Each structure stands twice: as C-alpha cells, then as structure tokens.
Amino acid sequence: MALPLDVADTASFPSFREAVTRALEENWRGASLHGLVNNAGFRLYSPLETVTEAQFDGLFLVHLKGPFFLTQALLPLIRKGGAIVNLTSATTRVATAGIAPYASFKGGLEVLTRYMAKEFGPRRIRANAVSPGAIRTELGGGLTDEFEALLASQTALGRVGEAEEVGRVGEAEEVGRVIARLLTDEFGWVNGQSIEVGGGYCI
Template sequence: MKIVIITGGSRGIGASTARKCAEAGMGVIITYNNHPQAAAEVVNNIASQGGKAVALKLDVTATATFPIFAQAVRAEMQKTWARSTFDFLMNNAGYGRFNPIATVTEAEFDGLCNVHLKGPFFLTQALLPLMADGGQIVNLTSATTRVATAGVAPYAAFKGGLEVLTRYMAKEFGERRIRANAVSPGAIRTDLGGGLSGEFEKLLASQTALGRIGEPDEVGGVIARLLSDDNRWINAQSIEVAGGYFI
C-alpha cells in the first residue's frame, strides 16, 4: 500500500485530497495545527469507508520541531502499515491574508513566508530520508502566481517561490526517481483567507471561463490521480486547476 502525507489535511483541499487518496487505496497521514476535531473527522470518514488514516499535529512554521515530527511519522507508519517509508508528500498547509502592499507588516510577511515557502522547504528536507525511491512531492501553489490579484502580493510571491522550488526538487531528487509537481488552484470554495461569498464569489465566477468557482474535490481528485502510476511521466510541472481563470 502506498502512503501519502498531506499537511493541512483537516479541511478544504487537504481534506478532500486525503479522502480521494484513500479511495484510490492509499494509506493517509494528515497533519493539523489548530483543528484536531476536524482532522479526527477526516480520519473517521476514511475509516468508515474501509481506508486507513492517522492524524498528527504539526505547525509547518516551527521548523525546529520537524525532526520530532519525522520520528512520529516513522512510528505511525510502522504501527499502522508495518512500513518504514512513505511514498508521497503533499505540501498543502497554509493560510491567506488580504492586504495591499502598502499596509503589509513585516510580521505578516514573515508569517506567510514561513508557512508557504520556508516550511515546505525544510519539511521536505526533514522527511526526505523517509521517502521511498520512486515517490512524488506535490506542492500546492496558486493561480495568483500567474494572474496578479491586488491584496495578495506576499502570498502570491511565496507561492511563486514554491513553484520554482518544485522544479529544483524535481531536478535534485531525480536520481532517486522522486518526481515533484505543483498544483495551482484558482478560486476554490474553502475557508482560506476567510472564505468566498456574496459579491466576491460572483466576481471570481465571472472571471472564470466555466462561470463558477471550484470545489475542493475538483482539486483533490486531480492530485490523487497525479500520484497514480498512470501519470509517472509527469514531472517538474505546474498544473493549474482553475476552470479557465482569466484566460
């Protein structure tokens, strides 16, 4: 059985990806930071459908805790699946903040950098010894790296950095046949940055060729399929899942 680790897997796209991966027969490890009950619900839902999942607490901004987290991952894999390695890592955890450049504070800037770029960099580094050869890393980026949206400059800049990092991961980990790809959602119905509703949702829908915003399952399903052997020749790519956003 293949095993996938999904950071920020308690809600939204992360939770959807966890369920889709479990439906595809994978073992699932999700992480949570502030929502343990939501994480437990995802784990229980997967178990009710005959799958296996565990939830571990992780703050992706606390890089000093990554070695301890790696030990916890190793212990859970041995206990639940009798394995010492995992196959897939999805760097998904994050949050949004909407401020024009003129009002962004240094603390806000650093917080977004830590969760969207520094965290994935050093978490991948910490977990790499536990990843099986032939695995895959999926970094969740954003369509805001392609289309400038006022108010999200730091978020988009760090997602852009993560997109570049994805190609470097593919380059450097290729000797172990580890692939790295980015998945770039457009406007999706999650609670990132306070969620979408009302006139803002209508605006985003009007800017999308298919005339609506997306649902988490429409991204989670793409990621689960990307992890399958059928897509083993896709590497170092950024795949936008946005319904035709600003084309």
C-alpha cells in the same frame, strides 16, 4: 491518521519525522512514504504599503520556508519512485491586489518544485505543483457571494471550483482528484510541472 504539526516551526520537524516513522511502523508495518503533499496555508488581504514585517514573515514561514525544510526532513522516508505535490496558486500567474506576499511565496514554491524535480530525479522521486484557481474553501475567511460571482465571471466555465461534495456529479474534490492522480504511477511521467486547476481562470 492525523499527527500534529506546525509548519511554521521548523525546529519541530525532526521530532515530527520520528512520529511519522513510528506511525508507519506501528500501523502499516512499513518504513516509507509513498508521497508528500505540502498543503498548509493561510491568506492575508492587505495592500503592499500596509503589510507588516511580522505578517510577511508569517506567510514566508508557512508557504515557502516550511515546505522547503519539511520536504528536506521527510525526504529520507519517501520511497524510490514516490511523488511530491506542492500546492501553489493561480495568483502566481494573475496578479490580485492585496495578496502580494502570499502570491510571491507561492511563486517561490512553484520554482522550488522544479528544483525538487531536478535534484530528486536520481531517486526517481517526482515533484509537481498544483495551482488552484478560484475554489470555494474557508481559506482567507471564505468567499462572499459578491466575490464569488466576480470570480465566476472571470472563469471560462462560469463558476468557482468545489473542494467538497456538493451533490453535483463531477464537481467533488476537483483539486483533490488532480493531486491524487499525480501521486500515482499513472502519472509517473509527469514531473517538474505546475498544473493549474481553475476551470479556465482569467484566460
């Protein structure tokens, strides 16, 4: 089920929680969430000296403030023993020119993940971060052939990751599989961690 949400509009979060509560009751006869994945995002390519305050604020709202207050709003719905996964980025570890605000807020989300794990631990709610490396997606307008070749050359496995089925065994939903596992009891003892899924990017 898809429900509309603007992660940059924190004032809408209480009504969104009400919509989620109704959806749980009407469609699944339940009142709790098994997990929460904070995955909204967009990227801006701009050198530090040309980033505007409006661009900075827009990135901040979506990548750090939004996940913070959305998690706060939905926390009462997350069941005991549930899990939170925050999507960060390998750019928090490897500096890439032109994306300083994006990477900075993703770094903040990585730190926030550890605090979530600490503070939500008494409720047995786990929190982990997944940090994708170079993945073929439409974020930031997608990858040009030249840029993809560069990223592949910097990755130990010699290619970029796949977000969708491409007909090659083992390469579908490479990030999604990790997220899904972190939401299960199978990974119930993994908590407060940042797991990079990047095929050995810049090691």
